[in-house]
Every structure is written in structure tokens, then in C-alpha cells.
Amino acid sequence: MADETAVVDETAAANQAVEVDEVILVSASRHITPLNEVVGSATQLSSEALAAVNAQHIQQALVQVPGVTFSRGDGVEYLPGLRSPVQTGAGACGSILSTIDGIPLRAAGFCNINELFEAPTELGASLEVLSGPWSTIYGSNALTGVINVLTPEFGLVGNQAALSISDNNYYQFKGLLDTQSGDNEFIAALSHSHDGGYRDSSGYNQQKLLVKHRYAAGAARVTTSFNASRLDQQTAAYLVGKDSYKDKALSKTNPSPEAYRKAHSLRLASQIDQDKGDWAWQITPYARHVDMEFLQHFLPGTPIEQNRHSSLGVQSGLQWQWLDAGLDLEWTRGELLQYQENPTQGSDFLQATIPVGKHYDYEVDSLMASPFVQANIQVSDALRLTLAGRYDWQQYDYNNRMNSGRVDEQGYTCGFGGCRYSRPESSKDRFGQFSPKLGLNYRLTQGQHLFTNASRGHRAPQATELYRLQRAQSKADLKSETIDSLELGWRGYLERINWQLAGYWMQRDNLILRDSDFFNVSGGNTKHRGVEGQFRAQLSQDWQWQINASYARHTYGDIPQLGAVKGNKVDSAPAVNASSQLNWNAFEGLRATLEWIYVDEYYTDAQNLHKYDGHQLLNLRGQWQISRGVSLNAKLDNLLDTRYAERADYSSFAGDRYFPGRGRTLLVQLVYQFDS
Numbered sequence: 001m002a003d004e005t006a007v008v009d010e011t012a013a014a015n016q017a018v019e020v021d022e023v024i025l026v027s028a029s030r031h032i033t034p035l036n037e038v039v040g041s042a043t044q045l046s047s048e049a050l051a052a053v054n055a056q057h058i059q060q061a062l063v064q065v066p067g068v069t070f071s072r073g074d075g076v077e078y079l080p081g082l083r084s085p086v087q088t089g090a091g092a093c094g095s096i097l098s099t100i101d102g103i104p105l106r107a108a109g110f111c112n113i114n115e116l117f118e119a120p121t122e123l124g125a126s127l128e129v130l131s132g133p134w135s136t137i138y139g140s141n142a143l144t145g146v147i148n149v150l151t152p153e154f155g156l157v158g159n160q161a162a163l164s165i166s167d168n169n170y171y172q173f174k175g176l177l178d179t180q181s182g183d184n185e186f187i188a189a190l191s192h193s194h195d196g197g198y199r200d201s202s203g204y205n206q207q208k209l210l211v212k213h214r215y216a217a218g219a220a221r222v223t224t225s226f227n228a229s230r231l232d233q234q235t236a237a238y239l240v241g242k243d244s245y246k247d248k249a250l251s252k253t254n255p256s257p258e259a260y261r262k263a264h265s266l267r268l269a270s271q272i273d274q275d276k277g278d279w280a281w282q283i284t285p286y287a288r289h290v291d292m293e294f295l296q297h298f299l300p301g302t303p304i305e306q307n308r309h310s311s312l313g314v315q316s317g318l319q320w321q322w323l324d325a326g327l328d329l330e331w332t333r334g335e336l337l338q339y340q341e342n343p344t345q346g347s348d349f350l351q352a353t354i355p356v357g358k359h360y361d362y363e364v365d366s367l368m369a370s371p372f373v374q375a376n377i378q379v380s381d382a383l384r385l386t387l388a389g390r391y392d393w394q395q396y397d398y399n400n401r402m403n404s405g406r407v408d409e410q411g412y413t414c415g416f417g418g419c420r421y422s423r424p425e426s427s428k429d430r431f432g433q434f435s436p437k438l439g440l441n442y443r444l445t446q447g448q449h450l451f452t453n454a455s456r457g458h459r460a461p462q463a464t465e466l467y468r469l470q471r472a473q474s475k476a477d478l479k480s481e482t483i484d485s486l487e488l489g490w491r492g493y494l495e496r497i498n499w500q501l502a503g504y505w506m507q508r509d510n511l512i513l514r515d516s517d518f519f520n521v522s523g524g525n526t527k528h529r530g531v532e533g534q535f536r537a538q539l540s541q542d543w544q545w546q547i548n549a550s551y552a553r554h555t556y557g558d559i560p561q562l563g564a565v566k567g568n569k570v571d572s573a574p575a576v577n578a579s580s581q582l583n584w585n586a587f588e589g590l591r592a593t594l595e596w597i598y599v600d601e602y603y604t605d606a607q608n609l610h611k612y613d614g615h616q617l618l619n620l621r622g623q624w625q626i627s628r629g630v631s632l633n634a635k636l637d638n639l640l641d642t643r644y645a646e647r648a649d650y651s652s653f654a655g656d657r658y659f660p661g662r663g664r665t666l667l668v669q670l671v672y673q674f675d676s
Contacts, residue, residue, distance in 0.1 A: 030317030039439030066532035076117035082145035085573035123189035124152030133457025135435035166667035169196030201257035204233035238657035251660035259297035301344035309334035352415035448492030515561035524559030549578035574600035589625035612648030
């Protein structure tokens with residue numbers, strides 16, 4: 001049975017020991033790195049693994065990564081968590097760095113909580129997940145981890161066309177072309193997805209395009225990739241009411257049928273690299289443009305937000321024997337406009353303080369410069385020492401294109417002391433942060449390694465945290481968030497089994513949050529302790545078993561802005577997350593997978609007064625190779641039609657609220673593979 005992850009070789013796993021050293025991770029440094037040399041926890045999901053899952057949402061694939069706590073939202077949306085609680089709030093997207101081939105999807109300071117929906121995950125890509133702080137390589141936003149989407153490798157994806165259909169009027173068409181001519185290699189891929197929506201007025205249309213070209217001349221190579229995405233989505237809001245997700249009919253309703261999200265993105269990168277034995281170098285200039293508009297149905301007055309930014313940047317790296325060094329540079333221009341078309345409904349206070357018209361209209365130019373260095377010293381035959389450091393310097397040049405203060409668009413003062421939204425005066429803000437790392441990797445045997453590291457991660461404040469103020473706040477005096485981490489791990493393989501185990505301790509300081517006066521402030525800390533592991537066993541020639549699990553305790557430190565919460569568990573943080581896959585190779589050409597998913601109970605508020613009970617799900621997948629060029633894939637998600645919540649939350653205004661999970665869902669896919 002072929003494994004659903006990259007760690008187990010597809011053809012050899014049934015009959016021999018699995019050699020983890022064959023797996024490579026390009027994101028652990030600027031150069032290809034064998035997994036056993038990585039000083040930290042890393043998981044890779046191959047393109048075959050993603051194809052087998054045939055995910056309609058990236059969360060369906062990430063359940064195979066221990067420590068990931070993604071909460072699926074409506075449509076393509078989600079809230080992320082990696083060695084952390086599920087992240088929420090204006091700057092939550094700054095906690096986990098999302099990249100394509102190592103280049104961030106969004107500029108530092110301009111992230112979006114749902115940004116992975118723009119990545120070409122369904123177009124022959126693979127995924128790497130680096131857990132814990134990785135700011136020494138990636139800089140700002142690599143606070144609790146990195147999710148790197150790798151565009152497909154030349155000569156591996158083949159030529160294919162696929163059509164998928166599912167419940168709720170869902171269908172997807174995608175085509176991939178992989179060709180080679182002399183020294184030129186070329187990949188082109190395109191997808192179109194349509195979802196009618198599980199809930200009322202909640203469908204979407206999405207298109208993605210990927211074009212990739214590589215030219216090799218001797219030891220030098222030039223690899224250029226272009227990807228584009230477009231989304232037109234109707235968005236469903238939280239379902240309000242205690243345990244309302246358990247009502248099947250109610251779970252399909254949408255209290256905000258007018259909500260929508262529209263977005264498009266363009267990204268171009270060209271990596272030039274050369275390997276000359278003792279030394280190698282690479283330089284990657286890139287450009288990006290992203291544009292998004294959505295209705296903020298979760299705010300009084302339901303204002304519209306339009307945001308966009310364009311970037312030019314370059315990544316560079318030089319490897320000489322045991323030394324890696326590089327410099328990253330980036331310039332970005334970002335814009336944000338928030339305006340309200342209709343009068344605010346509700347209390348006299350809301351109507352008086354939230355006016356029609358523009359609330360924010362600003363432009364921010366950002367400059368970023370980040371040198372880094374990493375030394376990998378072979379202390380002995382068995383022991384390898386890693387010392388790394390990176391300094392991130394970032395400057396925001398903010399230009400307020402409206403009047404400043406708590407007045408409306410015409411300059412009039414709102415009632416009840418002033419308008420809700422406050423605009424600071426134009427200004428410049430600078431942030432600098434050094435991120436060190438010390439790591440050890442010890443080879444116990446040929447197939448087993450111990451690793452440990454102490455590292456610091458950070459994220460600079462996001463532009464929205466600095467310049468999107470409320471009430472009486474006229475300036476946000478914010479510091480960069482930091483996280484200090486200590487990790488110990490053991491990975492290896494024996495005959496027919498392999499594993500990766502890790503334990504960690506982390507403390508996150510200078511939390512950026514909104515206090516009771518609605519001010520954006522820095523202060524307080526949280527503590528994070530946990531163990532996580534992944535284990536795979538080839539039970540027989542036809543049976544293979546995998547389990548991915550994590551246990552974590554996330555607790556509040558002293559955070560005066562939240563009240564008496566010290567020692568409480570952080571909300572949206574299930575202690576146990578687990579999944580397991582049992583794979584059966586029924587006979588040649590027919591495979592099946594039974595998947596179990598477990599999400600533990602968790603608190604939905606900082607005071608630990610409200611709770612979600614957790615859930616368990618079963619999924620069934622099968623692949624049938626009908627002929628050499630034709631295959632039929634099918635999956636039945638939520639096999640037992642369990643009533644559950646993808647996301648549970650508690651609001652002091654609305655009470656218990658949920659994103660209800662989908663019921664039993666069947667998806668069928670027909671794939672045609674052909675020669676070029």
C-alpha cells in the first residue's frame with residue numbers, strides 16, 4: 001500500500017525498511033536539506049498525499065500534521081493554529097508564515113488570516129510544515145511555524161485532466177501539463193472550482209493558474225514560476241445559540257446572506273542558482289500583487305473593506321562548506337479603505353458612533369532588510385552543531401488620506417464622546433529584531449537521530465494593528481511579539497516503521513491585543529508546553545497504519561488587559577488533536593483508506609466559563625486504477641454523519657456561536673493521464 005505522505009517511499013515501503021534520509025526539505029535552509037539533518041520538527045506531505053486526500057479545503061490535508069489546529073471556516077476561509085491555540089484577531093495571521101517555494105504569500109505586515117486559499121495546493125503541489133519558531137531563516141511572522149507550499153517538481157506530476165463532483169453542487173476541473181524539450185522544462189496547470197455551499201448563500205467560484213519553467217545550463221539553473229488566483233465567494237456567518245450546530249436544519253442557515261469576499265492575486269518569482277561543489281549560491285527576485293474586498297458582516301454597520309498591496313523583493317543565499325548566509329530585501333506599498341454604505345442598525349450608541357461614509361483610508365510604504373547567517377559545524381562523526389541568527393529591520397511610512405482623529409468623513413464629531421473609528425496622524429514607525437538559534441543533531445544509529453534546539457521567533461506589528469485604531473487611541477505604541485522556544489526530538493526508522501517525536505516549551509511575550517478601552521496594546525504573555533508525534537508502520541504487504549497526535553497545554557500568563565485570567569487555559573486550544581489513517585491495498589489497482597479525526601474539548605472564552613465538547617469523525621477514501629491512463633477516486637467525508645462544529649467561539653455580545661461542520665459528503669473524481 002502506498003503511503004499518503006512523503007516519508008514512506010511508495011514502492012518500497014511494503015517490503016523493506018523506510019529510509020527517512022531520502023526525504024528532503026528545501027525550506028529548512030536556502031538549500032536542499034535531508035530530513036535527518038533538520039534541527040527541528042518538520043513534516044512533508046507529498047503531491048501524491050495531497051492527491052489522495054483530494055482536499056476541498058486545505059484543513060482536510062493538514063490533519064495529517066501533528067500540532068496543527070486549523071479551524072475550517074465558511075467556503076475557503078479558516079483560522080490557523082500551529083503549536084498554538086487557533087489564532088484570531090487583527091494580527092493573528094502574523095503568527096504562522098505561509099509561503100510558496102519559500103517566498104511569503106503576503107508581505108510582512110500585510111498578511112491575511114485566510115491567505116493560503118491563494119496557494120496552488122490542488123495543482124500538483126506538496127506541503128512542508130516546520131513547527132516552532134523559524135525566524136532565523138524566514139524572519140518576521142515565522143513565530144510558531146511555517147507552512148510552505150512547494151510548486152510541483154518537473155517530470156513528476158505528469159500530464160492529466162481531472163473532474164470532481166460532490167454534494168451541494170460542487171465541481172472542480174483541473175488540468176496539468178508537464179513537458180521537457182532539451183534544456184527547457186515546463187509545467188502549466190489550471191483549476192476551476194465551484195461550490196454551491198453547504199449553507200444558504202455560501203457558495204464560491206475559484207480559479208487558479210500555475211506556470212513554471214526551468215532552464216539548465218551546466219551547473220547553473222533558472223527556475224521561473226508564475227501563479228495567479230481569483231475568488232468570488234458568498235460568505236456564511238457564525239451560527240448563534242448554544243449547541244445550535246447540532247440542529248441539522250438550522251446548521252444550513254446563514255444569518256448574513258449578504259456577506260461576500262472577492263480576491264485576486266498575482267505572483268512571479270525567478271530563482272537563479274548554481275552549485276559548484278564546495279560552494280553554492282542562489283538569488284530569487286520576485287513580485288506580488290494581492291487585492292481583496294469583503295463585507296465585514298461581523299461588525300456593526302457591516303462596513304466594506306478593500307485592501308491591496310504590491311511588493312518587489314529579492315531573496316539571496318550563499319553556501320560555503322559549513323556556512324550559509326544571505327540577505328532578504330523587500331519593498332511594499334499597501335492600501336486599505338473601509339467605508340459604510342448604509343446607516344448603522346441597533347442601539348442609539350451604535351447609530352451615533354458609527355457613521356455612514358469612510359472610516360479608514362490610508363497608504364503604507366514598507367521597507368524590509370534582513371541579513372542572516374547559519375553555521376552547520378560537524379563536531380564529530382555523530383554530532384552536528386547549528387548556530388544561526390537573523391536581524392529583521394522593517395520601516396512603515398504611513399500616510400493617512402483622510403482627516404485624523406475620532407471624527408466622521410466630513411470632520412464632524414460623533415455623539416457619545418466621539419466616533420468609534422480613530423485615524424492616527426501620518427507617521428513613520430521602525431522595528432528591529434534579532435532572532436538567534438542554537439541546535440544540536442546527534443546520530444544514535446544509522447536510522448535514528450536526536451535533535452534539540454533553543455530559538456527565538458518574532459513578528460512585527462501588522463499595519464492594521466498600528467493604524468486601524470478605535471475610540472480615544474490616537475497612536476499605537478506597539479512592540480514586536482516574540483516567542484522563546486526549547487525543543488527536544490527523536491526521529492528515525494527501523495524495519496517497517498518510522499517515527500518523529502518532539503517535546504517543546506515556549507513562552508510568547510509582548511502579546512498584541514485590544515484592551516477594555518479598545519486600545520491596541522502590547523503586553524502580557526502566554527506559555528505553551530506540548531508533545532507531538534507521528535508514527536507509521538507497514539503492518540503487512542497490504543496494510544499500513546499511521547497516527548499523528550499532539551498533546552499541548554496553552555495557558556495565560558499575566559495579562560492585565562484580559563482581567564484575572566492568569567493560569568487559565570487559552571481559549572480555542574484543544575489539549576489533544578489526533579488523526580489516524582489505516583491504508584489497505586485490496587488488490588493491484590485498488591486502494592482504500594479509513595481515516596479517524598479527533599478534536600478534544602476546549603474553552604471558548606478567556607475566563608474558561610464556556611466550552612465546546614470536541615468531536616470525532618470518520619472518513620473513507622478509495623482509489624481505483626481502471627486502466628493505464630484512467631483512475632476513479634472517491635471519498636465519503638463524515639461517514640457517520642456526525643453533528644459537530646468546525647469552530648466554536650463565545651462572544652460577550654452574541655453568546656455561543658459556531659461554524660457548523662458539514663454532514664456526510666460524497667466526492668467522486670475521474671482522472672485521465674496522458675502522454676505529451
